[in-house]
Amino acid sequence: MFENLSERLGGVFDRLTKQGALSEEDVRSALREVRVALLEADVSLPVARDFIKRVETKATGAAVTKSVTPGQQVVKIVHDELVAVLRGEGDPGALKIDNPPAPILMVGLQGGGKTTTTAKIAKRLKEREKKRVLMASLDTNRPAAMEQLAILGQQIGVDVLPIVKGESAVQIARRAKSQATLGGYDVYLLDTAGRLQIDEVLMAEVAEVRDVVHPRETLLVVDGLTGQVAVEVAQEFDAKVGITGVVLTRMDGDGRGGAALSMRAVTGKPIRFVGTGEKLDALETFEPERIAGRILGMGDIVALVEKAQATLEAEQAERMAKRFAKGLFNMNDLKTQLEQMLKMGGMQGLMGMLPGMGKAAKQMEAAGFDDSVLRRQIALINSMTKKERANPAILQASRKRRIAAGAGLQVSDLNQLLKMHRQMADMMKKMGKGGMLKQAIRQMM
Numbered sequence: 001m002f003e004n005l006s007e008r009l010g011g012v013f014d015r016l017t018k019q020g021a022l023s024e025e026d027v028r029s030a031l032r033e034v035r036v037a038l039l040e041a042d043v044s045l046p047v048a049r050d051f052i053k054r055v056e057t058k059a060t061g062a063a064v065t066k067s068v069t070p071g072q073q074v075v076k077i078v079h080d081e082l083v084a085v086l087r088g089e090g091d092p093g094a095l096k097i098d099n100p101p102a103p104i105l106m107v108g109l110q111g112g113g114k115t116t117t118t119a120k121i122a123k124r125l126k127e128r129e130k131k132r133v134l135m136a137s138l139d140t141n142r143p144a145a146m147e148q149l150a151i152l153g154q155q156i157g158v159d160v161l162p163i164v165k166g167e168s169a170v171q172i173a174r175r176a177k178s179q180a181t182l183g184g185y186d187v188y189l190l191d192t193a194g195r196l197q198i199d200e201v202l203m204a205e206v207a208e209v210r211d212v213v214h215p216r217e218t219l220l221v222v223d224g225l226t227g228q229v230a231v232e233v234a235q236e237f238d239a240k241v242g243i244t245g246v247v248l249t250r251m252d253g254d255g256r257g258g259a260a261l262s263m264r265a266v267t268g269k270p271i272r273f274v275g276t277g278e279k280l281d282a283l284e285t286f287e288p289e290r291i292a293g294r295i296l297g298m299g300d301i302v303a304l305v306e307k308a309q310a311t312l313e314a315e316q317a318e319r320m321a322k323r324f325a326k327g328l329f330n331m332n333d334l335k336t337q338l339e340q341m342l343k344m345g346g347m348q349g350l351m352g353m354l355p356g357m358g359k360a361a362k363q364m365e366a367a368g369f370d371d372s373v374l375r376r377q378i379a380l381i382n383s384m385t386k387k388e389r390a391n392p393a394i395l396q397a398s399r400k401r402r403i404a405a406g407a408g409l410q411v412s413d414l415n416q417l418l419k420m421h422r423q424m425a426d427m428m429k430k431m432g433k434g435g436m437l438k439q440a441i442r443q444m445m
């Protein structure tokens with residue numbers, strides 16, 4: 001899987017991580033090479049371009065962590081972005097096979113590995129999830145394909161709907177549905193007909209079957225070696241029949257693997273499984289972390305940087321906790337906290353994490369305290385001088401007027417902020433006596 005891409009990236013990052021200091025140009029030229037490697041792996045152009053842009057932004061903004069080189073840090077950023085691209089928005093979770101009998105529609109072009117994958121999934125559901133599974137072939141044009149599924153069923157000990165000559169795909173689907181219901185099956189998998197190319201007849205047939213069985217999952221099986229073509233096929237099937245996920249086959253080959261990287265970003269559909277061989281247990285659930293690890297092949301460096309980051313955060317938390325416990329909680333600290341709150345999804349998210357603050361969060365919310373309030377408070381702090389931020393006690397009327405005006409707000413807004421600051425400083429001081437504060441700060445980072 002991904003040998004070529006992996007090798008190419010390995011070369012780029014080996015050079016990068018061996019260098020001590022990195023100039024912006026070093027990073028940029030390395031990323032140019034990454035971009036070429038991605039395109040050669042048949043990752044779609046917009047996906048590759050976005051990817052590089054995000055890595056570049058993060059690499060320039062990254063906090064320098066002691067004990068790792070900038071190159072190692074770039075590797076970690078690339079790794080995280082790979083995971084993000086592979087994962088996409090939201091976790092698809094497990095296959096939806098509650099409410100027995102749950103229909104799963106298997107669709108795809110001929111030769112993509114649809115029949116084999118149907119049997120692989122059936123085997124997995126039977127063995128790992130102890131499900132009673134029924135399979136049925138709807139490929140009325142190819143008796144050999146129907147035969148093939150029957151043989152695979154025997155091999156894995158999964159029931160296959162008997163073949164009745166002369167039935168249409170829809171008739172078989174109906175029979176499978178009633179057999180699955182009557183026979184007390186948990187899941188039934190329908191292996192639909194494939195064609196060498198996408199054609200209207202095929203799509204119409206699959207859509208008709210879909211309307212009869214109302215599948216819980218419609219899985220597209222595509223050959224991962226075909227790169228961008230696989231992504232186009234997925235788009236086409238999704239537009240015509242609607243798919244819930246993708247299975248990429250032949251990922252055991254040393255193919256270019258770009259389909260895996262583009263699929264989610266281009267189609268919005270999750271990859272659920274990858275096929276890694278002809279054997280019936282050569283099927284893996286798609287795990288973005290693991291796949292990213294294989295693409296990059298730099299697990300050691302990623303782990304090293306993660307550890308260094310965790311150490312750095314622990315040290316920072318410790319320093320902050322010490323200062324806060326002494327009552328040294330100034331406006332800069334408050335600003336950091338407010339910014340952190342914004343980043344973490346606002347007030348509620350943060351207060352929920354601080355021990356004993358869940359109730360306070362609810363009260364603040366009830367009082368109309370939301371993210372726009374956070375932004376206004378940050379604006380007020382920005383409007384203060386360095387001296388004022390370090391020691392808000394010096395704020396008298398004229399300074400207050402100036403600060404409020406600078407932020408485009410009222411003095412009453414500033415007074416509110418100052419009150420909150422005093423309360424927080426008090427609380428920090430109290431909490432600092434126990435170990436709670438350090439823990440809370442850690443969680444916020």
Ligand code: GDP
Pocket residue numbers: 108109110111112113114115116117194248249250251252253274275276277278282
């Ligand atoms: P269908 O026409 O889409 O039903 O494709 P088949 O299931 O008949 O598969 C076509 C060929 O691809 C068969 O020889 C399979 O053994 C092979 N195949 C399917 N999945 C994989 C895979 O993940 N890796 C490899 N190496 N071969 C596969």
